Every structure is written in C-alpha cells, then in structure tokens.
C-alpha cells in the first residue's frame with residue numbers, strides 16, 4: 001500500500017516539536033504540502049526548510065499563532081483560509097496544565113476549553129466550508145487515552161478532551177455525506193518535551209527522581225516503551241489517505257496497549 005498525499009494541503013497544529021512535528025514530517029514524506037502552526041517562528045522557519053519536497057507540487061509554509069490568544073488566532077486563520085485551501089486538518093493544541101479536580105480553579109477549565117476546544121471548533125468550521133465544496137476532507141484530532149480511562153493527575157485533559165471527542169462524533173455524522181471524515185486519535189505516552197515536563201512535575205511532587213517516574217510509566221505499557229512521534233505520523237498519514245476513506249467517527253488509540261478497557 002502506497003500512501004500518496006500529493007496535491008493535498010495539510011494544516012498541522014502545534015507542529016514545531018513533538019507529536020505535531022512527527023505528523024508534519026510524515027505528511028510531507030507522503031507528498032502533502034504542509035502548513036505548520038506554533039508560537040516560535042525561528043523553529044518553524046527551520047522546519048519548513050527541512051521538510052520533504054520530493055514532489056514538485058509541494059509547498060510548505062508556517063503560521064505563527066498562539067492558541068491562548070483567540071482573537072488574534074481567529075484573524076490569522078481567517079486570512080490564511082482566504083488564500084489557501086486545506087484538505088487535511090490536524091487539530092493538535094498544547095496540552096493542559098496538570099492537576100486533580102480539587103487543585104483546579106473554575107477559571108482553569110475555561111482556559112483549557114478556550115485553548116483546546118474553541119480553537120479546534122473554529123478552525124474546523126473554516127476547513128469544513130472548503131472541504132464540503134470539494135467533497136473531500138480529513139479532520140484528525142489529537143486527543144488522549146484519558147477520554148476512555150481518565151488520568152488521575154490530568155483532570156483538564158479528562159474533561160476537555162472528552163468534549164472534543166463527543167463533538168467530533170457529531171461532526172463525523174454531519175459531514176460524512178461530503179466524503180469528509182472526522183476521527184480522534186487517543187494518545188498514550190509519547191516521548192516528547194511535554195511528557196518530560198509532566199514527569200518532572202510529578203517527580204517534584206512525590207520527591208523522587210524523574211527517571212523513576214518515567215520507568216513506572218513505561219512499566220505500565222505492555223510494549224514496555226514510549227511511543228515515537230514518527231509512529232504517530234504513520235497513523236495520521238494513513239488516516240489522511242484515500243485508503244482510510246471508510247474510517248469515520250472513530251476513536252483510535254495509539255498507546256502500545258496502555259488502555260486496559262475494550
């Protein structure tokens with residue numbers, strides 16, 4: 001099976017490092033033109049220059065955005081969609097701050113909702129308008145295993161990701177007749193800066209070494225290792241392809257077997 005995304009334009013959130021970067025690289029390797037989004041322009045510029053361009057149609061670009069500044073984000077995205085078409089939308093935002101229900105202020109939920117839901121719903125509406133006109137589209141949401149098995153220390157993820165997944169299911173029903181698919185990926189433990197930062201915080205809280213937190217985490221995964229961002233990219237490239245045209249409204253875990261439930 002050859003994944004061929006030549007001629008397709010992909011917009012990838014949070015793609016200056018980690019999972020988003022793994023996705024962007026693989027989409028470019030499969031022939032898509034990729035637009036990256038993140039805050040750090042220097043990183044974005046370097047990545048755009050390094051992405052695969054073996055197809056003459058490929059033209060990569062970037063948008064400097066901050067998901068926390070909704071007003072500005074809206075203006076930038078409106079401008080981008082006025083001049084570009086998006087066939088493949090990867091909704092990947094920053095992760096929420098860690099904490100349990102009793103540690104959170106009510107404002108924390110609002111902030112996480114604005115960053116992780118509002119920006120996603122807004123961007124998707126712009127993309128769907130175009131996809132409907134062309135009768136083809138792929139919407140892929142980076143979410144978490146927390147929607148199936150809530151994580152004790154990440155209540156904001158448990159709450160807001162669940163909203164994204166439920167919203168995407170409704171969306172999949174509504175846009176399916178236009179041959180647009182909407183799917184959620186339920187992310188397990190991936191070896192990224194975010195995971196390192198979360199592990200550091202946990203280590204400080206429990207007054208243990210970060211390596212011990214990491215080892216315990218790995219021990220919970222049947223495959224006994226963390227996921228690699230490029231492995232994430234393989235799944236996304238497949239879901240974005242023609243071959244995945246009949247996968248819609250699905251929640252697909254990529255977690256090395258971490259989820260215990262069916």
Ligand SMILES: NC(=O)c1ccc[n+]([C@@H]2O[C@H](COP(=O)([O-])OP(=O)(O)OC[C@H]3O[C@@H](n4cnc5c(N)ncnc54)[C@H](OP(=O)(O)O)[C@@H]3O)[C@@H](O)[C@H]2O)c1
Nearest residue numbers: 014016017018019038039040066067094095189190192194
């Ligand atoms: N890694 C895991 O094990 C894991 C597990 C479950 C779920 N997830 C979720 O998967 C997503 C990606 O995780 P990751 O591990 O790849 O995270 P990461 O390594 O921290 O990367 C986050 C990316 O988002 C960008 N970003 C962060 N804040 C932003 C903002 N306010 N506006 C625009 N861009 C922003 C960052 O670039 P700039 O700093 O340049 O903006 C970076 O490119 C997150 O939502 C995370 O919660 C991850």
